[in-house]
Amino acid sequence: MTGPVVLEARGLQKRFGDTPVLQDFSLAVPERQIVALIGKSGAGKSTALRCLNLLERPDAGTLLVDGQTVPTTLTGKALSAHRANVGMVFQHLHLFGHLSALDNIVEAPVHVLGQPRAEAEARARDLLAQVGLQDRAGARVQALSGGQRQRVAIARALCMAPRVLLLDEVTSALDVENIADLQALLHELSDAGTTMVMVTHDLAFVRDGAHRICFMDGGAIIEDGPAHQLLDAPQSERLQAFLGAAGR
Ligand SMILES: Nc1ncnc2c1ncn2[C@@H]1O[C@H](COP(=O)(O)OP(=O)(O)OP(=O)(O)O)[C@@H](O)[C@H]1O
Ligand SMILES: [Mg+2]
Incomplete structure (x- = not known):
């Protein structure tokens, strides 16, 4: 692709202190691609995502969105704009449980981007329909299931109209059925034009859920290729050992 x-x-x-976590981390993600970042615990996967969205400041290196360099020292409104452009969905979702699904989704477009509420709500309803929750717009998040909450969190990130969506361990709290639904949703989003980078420990999920896998070790991506190829014919000893330990 x-x-x-x-x-x-x-x-x-x-x-972090004396510990190098990212060392020469380089990655280019084409439009509509779903990239999975895998690697053992502590490899730096979450740190890489957080640096891409500038939740963490890289010490060195260059970040580009649509070919334009994004200064890693951004602050204020420019930083908010970057985070809107490079959306993130966290493992723990960070939703407001006492607010409705709709209110969670429109919160940032209204308060961060200053969009008119009616406009943000119209878009939020479209997104809720896209993630299969058109009937739950008014439901409080705390009354939704884990899979439904996951969908609200994705709709909330999409409401900022990001150029790329970063997803950190979004399958970890889901049962098998919800994982299959999420896989289908990510593919629909990709077909509709969304570009994604996801971090996950779930190798069964990435086999068909991702177009491409990047294996991280020692703070860098050391193997990169189509998902099936990387899982079925790993080249490096470190990836072979990682997949062996994961029971594959
Ligand atoms: N804010 C921080 N301060 C200090 N050390 C940190 C911080 N964030 C991460 N680290 C360290 O950086 C290393 C990489 O952490 P990171 O969370 O990126 O790993 P990961 O690949 O996402 O692991 P996991 O699969 O367990 O989520 C770890 O050794 C971690 O302890
Ligand atoms: Mg992590």
């Missing part, structure tokens, strides 16, 4: 590159990281570095 080769569309124009939407998001690119070149040589990102990040250390």
Whole structure:
């Protein structure tokens, strides 16, 4: 799959104290691609996502969105705009349980982007329909199931009209049926034009859920290729060992 590159990281570095976590992390993601970032616990996958969206500041390296360099020192409104452009869905979702699904989704477009409420709500209802929750717009999030909450969190990120969506461990709290539904949803979003980078430990999910897999070790991507190829014919010893340990 080769569309124009939407998001690119070149040589990102990040250390916490004396510990280097990202060392020369480079990744270019074409439009509509679903990239899965895999690797053992502590490999730096979440840190990489957080650096892409500038929740963490890389110490060095370059970030580009649609070919334009994004200064990693951004603050204020420019930083908010970058985070809207590079949306993120977290494992723990960060939803407001006492608010309705609709109110959770329109919160950032109204308060961060300053969109008129009616406009944001119209878009939120379209997104709720897209994720199969058109009937639950008024339901409080705390009354929704785990899978439904996951969908609200994705709709909330999409309401900012991001160029790319980052998803960190979004399958970890879901049962098998919800995981299959989520896989179908991510493919629908990709077909509709959404570009995604997801971090997951679920190799069964990425086999058919991702177009491409990047294997991280030692703070960098050391193997990168089509999902099936990477899982079925790993080239590096480190990936072979990782897949072996994962029981594949
Ligand atoms: N804010 C922080 N301060 C200090 N160290 C951190 C911080 N965030 C992450 N680290 C360290 O960086 C390393 C990579 O963490 P990260 O969360 O990116 O790994 P991961 O690949 O997402 O792991 P997991 O699969 O367990 O989620 C770990 O050693 C972690 O302890
Ligand atoms: Mg993580």
